Amino acid sequence: MATFRYQGRDLEGQKVSGLVDAATQELAAESLMAKGIIPISIKAGKENSESSFEWKSLLTPAVPLEVYVIFCRQMYSLTKAGIPLLRAIRSLIADASNKQLKQALQEVANELTNGRSLSASMQLHSSVFSPLFVSMIAVGENTGRLDQALLQLSHYYEQELETRKRIKTAMRYPVLVISFITVAMFVLNLKVIPQFASMFNRFQVELPLPTRILIGTSNFFVEYWTLLLAVMVGCLFAFQAWVSRADGREQWDKIRLRIPVVGDIVNRAQLARFSRTFSLMLQSGVPLNNSLALSAEAMDNKYLEARLLEMKSAIEAGSSVSGAARNTGIFTPLVQQMISVGEETGRVDELLLEVADFYDREVDYDLKTLTARIEPILLVIVAGMVLILALGIFLPMWGMLDAIQG
Structure with missing residues (x-):
C-alpha cells in the first residue's frame, strides 16, 4: 500500500491536507471523498523517508489482535452506555497496556479536542488503525450507530484471532x-x-x-x-x-x-x-x-x-x-x-x-x-x-x- 499526500477542502470549505494510505491514487481519492473531503491534489508521499519508514515499521511490533478485541469491546460498552466519546477515549488511555495503542489514543484524543472526527483522527495513525477499521468507524459515525460498528469490529477481530491460533497450533x-x-x-x-x-x-x-x-x-x-x-x-x-x-x-x-x-x-x-x-x-x-x-x-x-x-x-x-x-x-x-x-x-x-x-x-x-x-x-x-x-x-x-x- 502506498502513501499519498493530499490537499483538499472539507464540507465546510476549509482547506485540509495530510497523508492517506491507499493502493492507487483513485482509491485515495475515493477514501477522501467518503470522509467528506474533496481532494484538490494527490501526490505520492516523500520518497526520501520511505526507507526510514520501512526500517521503523520492521523494528516496531504490530499491535496484537487481542488488544483490538479488548479495545473494541470496551469502546462498544462505553458508547452504548452513552458516555461522551472524548471521555471514553481518555478512560481507555489510562487502562491501555499496549504502548503503540496508548500513544495513538492520546493523539486521537488531542485531535478530538480540536474538533476532528474520530475516524479522521484514527486515519492519521495508519500503523495502528487499518483502513478497514477507520472505514467502519466512519460508517458508524455517519449513521449514528458507532456502537454497532465497534461490536462488528470486535466480532471480526475475534474470528481473525481464532483462525490464527488454529493455524499456529496446526x-x-x-x-x-x-x-x-x-x-x-x-x-x-x-x-x-x-x-x-x-x-x-x-x-x-x-x-x-x-x-x-x-x-x-x-x-x-x-x-x-x-x-x-x-x-x-x-x-x-x-x-x-x-x-x-x-x-x-x-x-x-x-x-x-x-x-x-x-x-x-x-x-x-x-x-x-x-x-x-x-x-x-x-x-x-x-x-x-x-x-x-x-x-x-x-x-x-x-x-x-x-x-x-x-x-x-x-x-x-x-x-x-x-x-x-x-x-x-x-x-x-x-x-x-x-x-x-x-x-x-x-x-x-x-x-x-x-x-x-x-x-x-x-x-x-x-x-x-x-x-x-x-x-x-x-x-x-x-x-x-x-x-x-x-x-x-x-x-x-x-x-x-x-x-x-x-
Missing part, C-alpha cells in the same frame, strides 16, 4: 520436527561424522560410496561453515528484498497458494476472510466499490488483492458482480454461486457470511487433520536420513571387522 508440530532435523544435520556434520572419519582413516579401509559422500559433505561443512552461513544470510536478505517489491510480493503470494497440502488451506482461509470482510462492509452500508477496495486491503495476499482490484475496475466498467468475480479466476464455484444468487436476491451480504462460516469450518477441519497428512512426509525424510547415516557408518565398520578377522 503448524507447531511440523515446524518443530523440521527444526530438530536441521539442527541434527549440523551437529552430525560438524561433530559426529568427523570422529568416524578419523577412525576410518587409521584403519586404511576402502570406504563405500555412502561413507565417502557423508565424509565429503562433513568436510565441506567444517571447512566452509562460515561461507554457508553467509550464503544463508544473503539468501534471506535477497528474499526479503524481492518480497518487499510489489511484483515480487505478488509472485510470492501466488506461489504460497500453490504449495502442496498447505496452499489449499491458505486459499480457503483467505476466501473466508474476504467473504467476511466484504459482508461486514455491505452490512454497514459501505458502497460496493469501496467495500471491494477495503476487502482487498484486508487480504494478507497481494496476488488476491490485485485480482480483487481488477474485479472492482470491471464492475465500475459496467460488468456484473458475478461476472467480474468469475473472470478473476480466484473464487471457487461455491463463492461464485453465492455471489450470483445474492446479486439476484439482493442478499449478497447474508450469503457471503454463510460462505465465510462454511470455509471457516472447512479450514478448521483441514487444520485438525494437517498433522496427519504431513506426518508421512516427515517420516520419509527422517527415515531417509537414518538410512543414509546407517549405510555410511555401518558399512565401513563391517569392512573393518572383516579386515580384522582376515
